[in-house]
Amino acid sequence: MIKENLRQLLQELTQIHGGSGQEQPVIRHILTLLKPYVDEISVDLKGNIVAVKQGKEKGPNLLLAAHTDEIGLIVKNILPNGFILFEKIGGVPDNLLPGRKVLIGKNQIPGVIGNKPGHLQSPEEATRVKSASECYVDVAMFSRVEVEESGICIGDSIIWTSDFMEMHNSDYIATKAVDDRICCSILVELFRNLNKEDFVGTLYGVFTVQEEVGLYGAETAVFRVPADYAIALDTIPCGDTPEVDTEVELPIRLNQGPGLPIADGVGNRFFSFIHPAVRRVIEEKAGNLSISLQKVAIVSGGYTTDGAALSHANGGLPAGTLAVPRRYSHSPVELVSLNDATAVYQIIEAIVKDNESIDLSFL
Structure with missing residues (x-):
């Protein structure tokens, strides 16, 4: 057992x-x-x-x-338009950031790490890995006040989400x-x-x-x-x-x-x-x-x-x-x-x- x-x-x-x-x-x-x-x-x-x-x-x-x-991220700043900037905590690879679902703070507010639409990316943008300092979290709120009222504040932990996935052979787990x-x-x-x-x-x-x-x-x-x-x-x-x-x-x-x-x-x-x-x-x-x-x-x-x-x-x-x-x-x-x-x-x-x-x- x-x-x-x-x-x-x-x-x-x-x-x-x-x-x-x-x-x-x-x-x-x-x-x-x-x-x-x-x-x-x-x-x-x-x-x-x-x-x-x-x-x-x-x-x-x-x-x-x-x-x-x-490993994870930490809220660095909340912009006036409601987007959230962050720093990395531990060895987070930059190339794994864009497009990730995350949960923020004690209230586990959902967000996504946004990315410029592929339709608008230049050839150089389409192949370059963005650094963490160029990324942001979108929580679908439209002002700093709204974000703060949800319970998010500077220094909150940001952790990406991942389900507990058993592979075809259930001896193997990915999460x-x-x-x-x-x-x-x-x-x-x-x-x-x-x-x-x-x-x-x-x-x-x-x-x-x-x-x-x-x-x-x-x-x-x-x-x-x-x-x-x-x-x-x-x-x-x-x-x-x-x-x-x-x-x-x-x-x-x-x-x-x-x-x-x-x-x-x-x-x-x-x-x-x-x-x-x-x-x-x-x-x-x-x-x-x-x-x-x-x-x-x-x-x-x-x-x-x-x-x-x-x-x-x-x-x-x-x-x-x-x-x-x-x-x-x-x-x-x-x-x-x-x-x-x-x-x-x-x-x-x-x-x-x-x-x-x-x-x-x-x-």
Whole structure:
């Protein structure tokens, strides 16, 4: 039933809007899901959820992290004629903006990102990608006053909409915010299924905020959690589509097992290299379960996770990332395999249940 439970959780969580810095709706929902299954739970001042589950006796403290935020937009200004200008929050591709349906603010006011009619576009306009600063949202209101009276104000979150689409093979799901609501789902399901008698030590589940804009939730949360080692659960882009030279650019494929980034980074600040102890335990459990791992070094490709923040915490924490592959990163149609997600769940559950055996040495 793990796969079906993950499907249900993913559907619930992806249809909630929670852009970076405004994750409150997602945080509230996850709190409701978790409370019956944890020993302690709190939300820190930054917004991170810290859920705690004690094992049958003292042992290593394991931190598992998944981020709650999604990429999005933010209201920059409301023009006198009622059109809305915006800024990007996180890595939103410019070429995915025109023609998108969006919901704005706490009242989820519907809007569309407008585009000049093709009949009036010059040849140059028809081929050029407009930048976010050239785009606008049309909410079919005709004055700033009317827009403000609807409840929209400067700083409101703008999130594009996307239904929860099961593909012909229903093991595959396409929707928004798979990054990283799939791993939030995995972590919720883990807490649901673990009993005190199942493991030794303490499990800390941290649902972080503001990962998409700089790993800032994890950067602060880890200093409040007395972890001995940590694993970030996230997604990783696939390179198995027609426009990508898979072997040369990104040898990650959908439905071929979890991704295991050995080294990743965005510039010097977010560089991380998986700790050998974390690599050992992930590889061991995957091997025991006959699960294939897709190992990758993705240092020059602009990819990082909360693992980079975890690895530098508390004087240097053994840390790494285990990732669910997904196609069409940072789009409204991120495509994921529930089989890959289930495999991540199985590995993490096995690590927790054998927590007392962890060897955290570097050598």
